Amino acid sequence: MDLFQHSVHVITAHQAPTGAYVASPHFPVYRYSWFRDGAFIAYAMDLAGQHGSARSFHDWAIRTILRHARKAERAIEKAARSEPLGQDYLHTRYTLEGEEGPEGWPDFQLDGFGTWLWALSEHVQRTGVSLTPDGQAAVALAARYLSALWARPCYDLWEEHPHYQHPYTLAAIYAGLRAAGTLLGAEGHALIEVAEQVRRFVLTHGVQEGRLVKYIPPAPDPAYRIDASLVGVATPYRLLPPEDPLMRATVASIERELRCPGGGVHRYRADTYYGGGEWVLLAAWLGWYYMEVAEIQRARELLDWVEAQADAEGHLPEQVSGHLLAPERYGEWEARWGPVAKPLLWSHAKYLILRCALQST
Numbered sequence: 605m606d607l608f609q610h611s612v613h614v615i616t617a618h619q620a621p622t623g624a625y626v627a628s629p630h631f632p633v634y635r636y637s638w639f640r641d642g643a644f645i646a647y648a649m650d651l652a653g654q655h656g657s658a659r660s661f662h663d664w665a666i667r668t669i670l671r672h673a674r675k676a677e678r679a680i681e682k683a684a685r686s687e688p689l690g691q692d693y694l695h696t697r698y699t700l701e702g703e704e705g706p707e708g709w710p711d712f713q714l715d716g717f718g719t720w721l722w723a724l725s726e727h728v729q730r731t732g733v734s735l736t737p738d739g740q741a742a743v744a745l746a747a748r749y750l751s752a753l754w755a756r757p758c759y760d761l762w763e764e765h766p767h768y769q770h771p772y773t774l775a776a777i778y779a780g781l782r783a784a785g786t787l788l789g790a791e792g793h794a795l796i797e798v799a800e801q802v803r804r805f806v807l808t809h810g811v812q813e814g815r816l817v818k819y820i821p822p823a824p825d826p827a828y829r830i831d832a833s834l835v836g837v838a839t840p841y842r843l844l845p846p847e848d849p850l851m852r853a854t855v856a857s858i859e860r861e862l863r864c865p866g867g868g869v870h871r872y873r874a875d876t877y878y879g880g881g882e883w884v885l886l887a888a889w890l891g892w893y894y895m896e897v898a899e900i901q902r903a904r905e906l907l908d909w910v911e912a913q914a915d916a917e918g919h920l921p922e923q924v925s926g927h928l929l930a931p932e933r934y935g936e937w938e939a940r941w942g943p944v945a946k947p948l949l950w951s952h953a954k955y956l957i958l959r960c961a962l963q964s965t
């Protein structure tokens with residue numbers, strides 16, 4: 605089976621008629637569409653030439669943001685008055701129809717909107733389509749929302765640690781503001797200025813011992829100091845160039861502290877979710893970074909590892925459990941939510957991105 609074509613198929617099969625991508629179809633709490641997952645999936649589909657699919661996700665995102673515009677506006681007003689947000693914020697995941705989910709979730713997360721703006725501008729550049737008036741309105745609102753709220757602590761991309769600021773999240777916001785600045789033309793100049801403030805903040809507060817940190821202020825416990833998602837600061841968000849010495853040192857720490865020799869990549873040392881396995885999408889993401897710094901052999905090794913994680917049906921999971929960081933914590937998650945999510949569309953998407961990067965060499 606060719607895992608490239610099969611991954612396109614898995615993603616297409618689980619895209620709702622509304623354009624939403626379900627995060628994982630058989631895992632109850634993942635039967636939603638996340639801005640973060642969806643943005644990377646749409647980007648991967650653009651790379652695979654599936655522009656209609658990407659377009660349809662972006663249309664869902666535009667409709668969803670506009671449907672919840674009043675909440676976003678209230679959040680912006682509250683930020684201007686330095687008030688707590690209460691329930692006034694955009695959610696990280698919505699139902700496939702773009703509604704809020706009925707059950708509680710750690711929803712105040714900002715990175716997904718930055719990633720979405722970045723993926724949308726990649727889509728526009730690749731396809732030459734122009735934004736509709738609704739598209740312009742959603743981009744402008746998402747960008748004003750991020751400009752107003754970027755300095756507030758929020759849940760990170762793993763939906764944890766809400767009392768901190770996260771260089772990963774800030775980098776996604778940086779990329780999103782720059783993308784919106786470009787998409788909105790003259791109107792967008794101020795956004796580029798805010799993006800610059802975000803970048804300066806990360807470089808001033810988000811670095812310790814020559815490496816980026818998982819969160820700000822940095823944790824005293826080293827098990828919370830490095831996070832594999834930090835590759836995103838360069839690839840693709842470009843808050844730093846991939847070859848910057850700070851990125852190189854950060855990635856070297858990820859290799860040393862979070863990579864299983866010859867295998868996959870853990871999220872962070874203290875991870876206990878499903879026992880803290882190796883994440884397929886992180887292995888592919890690290891490979892994508894290596895392609896950007898022309899370390900092709902390393903990228904290829906990661907690709908081979910990812911491909912070996914597909915089951916007989918060609919499905920990639922969220923994480924694999926052969927080398928757990930906290931094996932004693934696996935059972936409680938399985939009892940709560942069942943086996944690890946599979947297929948996870950975001951894993952397939954990151955695999956497609958790495959395959960496309962390798963094909964272009």
Ligand code: BGC
Binds near residue numbers: 638640641762950
């Ligand atoms: C992960 C998120 C992801 C979500 C849906 C969560 O467990 O921490 O990063 O967006 O699953 O895939």
